[in-house]
Amino acid sequence: xxxxxxxxxxxxxxxxxxxxxxxxxxxxxxxxxxxxxxxxxxxxxxxxxxxxxxxxxxxxxxxxxxxxxxxxxxxxxxxxxxxxxxxxxxxxxxxxxxxxxxxxxxxxxxxxxxxxxxxxxxxxxxxxxxxxxxxxxxxxxxxxxxxxxxxxxxxxxxxxxxxxxxxxxxxxxxxxxxxxxxxxxxxxxxxxxxxxxxxxxxxxxxxxxxxxxxxxxxxxxxxxxxxxxxxxxxxxxxxxxxxxxxx
Numbered sequence: 001x002x003x004x005x006x007x008x009x010x011x012x013x014x015x016x017x018x019x020x021x022x023x024x025x026x027x028x029x030x031x032x033x034x035x036x037x038x039x040x041x042x043x044x045x046x047x048x049x050x051x052x053x054x055x056x057x058x059x060x061x062x063x064x065x066x067x068x069x070x071x072x073x074x075x076x077x078x079x080x081x082x083x084x085x086x087x088x089x090x091x092x093x094x095x096x097x098x099x100x101x102x103x104x105x106x107x108x109x110x111x112x113x114x115x116x117x118x119x120x121x122x123x124x125x126x127x128x129x130x131x132x133x134x135x136x137x138x139x140x141x142x143x144x145x146x147x148x149x150x151x152x153x154x155x156x157x158x159x160x161x162x163x164x165x166x167x168x169x170x171x172x173x174x175x176x177x178x179x180x181x182x183x184x185x186x187x188x189x190x191x192x193x194x195x196x197x198x199x200x201x202x203x204x205x206x207x208x209x210x211x212x213x214x215x216x217x218x219x220x221x222x223x224x225x226x227x228x229x230x231x232x233x234x235x236x237x238x239x240x241x242x243x244x245x246x247x
Contacts, residue, residue: 108136112144119148125156132163138171146178150185158194161186166204172215180232183208187239192246205244212237 105113111134118127131140153161165186168179187208190201216233219226 128156137167142174150182158197162197169211176229202247209240
């Protein structure tokens with residue numbers, strides 16, 4: 001009887017020891033998991049704080065860039081507006097008493113004057129739309145818009161900015177480097193998640209890709225030593241293909 005009691009006590013002691021060990025292990029596992037979770041939360045908070053700081057800095061940089069762009073565009077537009085408008089040559093010698101009549105402005109000169117005033121008034125969206133609707137797209141780019149910083153397009157709708165890319169690539173007869181610079185700026189700022197351009201962007205990318213390939217072949221034949229422009233065309237073709245793939 002005594003031996004049986006001892007056996008029971010021994011078994012109970014063993015079971016209690018095992019139970020205590022299991023409980024201790026469960027506590028240690030729980031503490032370990034909680035510690036890992038706390039460290040994960042701490043790291044997430046640190047990352048979020050860093051992201052918030054970076055976002056705040058980016059917003060400040062963007063605001064500063066936009067302000068600088070406005071000042072630069074204002075200065076350039078002011079310079080353009082101060083340039084004398086070409087006058088028609090005199091048809092003959094006028095009498096001294098005859099008042100000198102002002103030569104009529106050409107349609108293009110009048111269009112440039114009107115768009116210049118709109119740009120000076122920061123009416124970027126409307127001025128750009130009128131440029132796109134004009135029958136003198138290439139001339140207006142060469143004589144007015146190429147003097148602007150293409151980053152001003154961040155202040156117009158995404159659809160209008162994308163339409164500009166089609167306008168400036170309709171011809172590569174003049175200001176090739178400037179047209180490529182504008183195209184690069186537009187393509188780099190395309191938001192592939194923008195629902196406003198989702199339907200038309202793939203088609204425009206296809207058009208840009210084809211136009212660049214054609215312009216590359218033409219430039220390679222006529223100006224094979226223009227390595228800078230040719231390299232830019234190759235880089236832009238790849239960039240456009242990547243945007244097209246994502247859309």
